[in-house]
Amino acid sequence: MSETRRVAIVPAFQEEAVIASLVREIKSFDPDLDIVVVDDGSVDGTAAAAAAAGAAVVRLPFNLGIGGAVQTGFKYALERGYDVAVRLDGDGQHDPLELPKLLEPLARDEADVVVGSRFAGGDPEYRAPFARRAGIRFFARLVSLLTRQRLTDTTSGFQAVNARGIRLFAADYPHDYPEVEAAVMVVRHRLRILEVPVRMRERELGSSSITTLRSLYYAIKVTLALLVGIFRRRVVPAEEP
Amino acid sequence: MTPLRVSIAATIASILLILVVLELIRSRRLRERYALLWLATGVVLLVLSAWRDALNTIAGWVGVTGYPPAVLFAVGILFILLVLLHYSTVISKLADQNVILAQKVALLEERLGSGRGP
Numbered sequence: 001m002s003e004t005r006r007v008a009i010v011p012a013f014q015e016e017a018v019i020a021s022l023v024r025e026i027k028s029f030d031p032d033l034d035i036v037v038v039d040d041g042s043v044d045g046t047a048a049a050a051a052a053a054g055a056a057v058v059r060l061p062f063n064l065g066i067g068g069a070v071q072t073g074f075k076y077a078l079e080r081g082y083d084v085a086v087r088l089d090g091d092g093q094h095d096p097l098e099l100p101k102l103l104e105p106l107a108r109d110e111a112d113v114v115v116g117s118r119f120a121g122g123d124p125e126y127r128a129p130f131a132r133r134a135g136i137r138f139f140a141r142l143v144s145l146l147t148r149q150r151l152t153d154t155t156s157g158f159q160a161v162n163a164r165g166i167r168l169f170a171a172d173y174p175h176d177y178p179e180v181e182a183a184v185m186v187v188r189h190r191l192r193i194l195e196v197p198v199r200m201r202e203r204e205l206g207s208s209s210i211t212t213l214r215s216l217y218y219a220i221k222v223t224l225a226l227l228v229g230i231f232r233r234r235v236v237p238a239e240e241p
Numbered sequence: 242m243t244p245l246r247v248s249i250a251a252t253i254a255s256i257l258l259i260l261v262v263l264e265l266i267r268s269r270r271l272r273e274r275y276a277l278l279w280l281a282t283g284v285v286l287l288v289l290s291a292w293r294d295a296l297n298t299i300a301g302w303v304g305v306t307g308y309p310p311a312v313l314f315a316v317g318i319l320f321i322l323l324v325l326l327h328y329s330t331v332i333s334k335l336a337d338q339n340v341i342l343a344q345k346v347a348l349l350e351e352r353l354g355s356g357r358g359p
Contacts, residue, residue, distance in 0.1 A: 061338075061341050061342060061345045062338050062341055175272070175273075175274070217277075220277065221273050221274065221277060224266070224273050224276070224277070224280070225266075225273045228263060228266045228267050228273075231267050232267055232268075232269070
């Protein structure tokens with residue numbers, strides 16, 4: 001089997017304090033894994049710190065939000081012909097040591113999109129505020145219903161995708177809380193999605209960018225997008241089953 | 242009391258508004274972010290149109306004694322104002338981003354050595 005080319009996509013917004021150590025951590029985990037940091041319009045030293053640590057850096061001219069930033073990474077992966085892309089958030093909550101769990105199912109061709117789940121038996125210690133947990137559970141139920149497959153952590157951005165997944169996400173990727181809609185999109189395009197249990201770290205610095213009122217707005221918006229999304233045409237031809 | 246025909250016509254109009262907005266989202270001509278306010282408009286107008294007692298009660302609260310459907314107009318206008326105001330903020334943001342993009346493209350072009358014109 002020929003060498004698979006792999007890239008780590010790291011979306012980062014105002015993460016100058018932690019981005020360099022994350023890039024070095026990924027490099028020491030696997031030197032063959034290329035790294036692209038997508039700087040989502042930071043006004044601090046995020047881009048410079050990432051570049052100094054040895055990552056390729058794509059700087060967006062202004063803040064696009066998580067969906068737009070991550071999709072930039074998938075477009076980068078598609079243009080450069082990568083076979084596998086993994087995604088780790090720039091705040092360091094995704095541990096590079098957990099990456100083999102995400103990569104193995106892709107290597108065995110058991111799935112096209114592998115999602116690291118905090119709840120699939122992995123991490124009983126994961127703590128989150130009540131509203132956030134409730135939201136995560138609500139979307140897990142709704143997405144499981146729509147995809148007819150049990151999914152437990154639909155807001156997890158800790159993912160690995162193969163070339164088919166890269167092609168789909170480069171063509172279309174949702175905006176806020178993109179993972180929820182993306183899960184349904186993946187299944188509609190007859191790609192295989194698989195959850196594996198992982199541990200996640202507490203955020204090293206800073207808090208989640210989402211406040212309670214905003215999360216209610218996002219919850220309504222994402223629910224609307226999910227329900228309308230079922231009736232949408234496919235953006236790329238569905239894979240053969 | 243609201244005339245029955247007015248209620249029926251207003252209900253049909255509200256349902257049409259909701260259906261048009263949903264179809265625009267489905268066909269990707271309208272993003273969910275900008276559709277929510279329109280959907281809220283449709284749902285509020287639908288409730289006030291179909292639930293005649295509520296419309297009469299609200300008309301009583303705000304002192305509209307002669308013709309309760311006037312409240313429908315008032316609510317409709319209020320929501321249109323909200324949507325317009327929202328769009329003004331969105332357009333302002335887009336204008337700012339457009340300036341940044343134009344400057345970025347011009348600077349990149351200069352760096353590529355093609356800034357001397359065609």
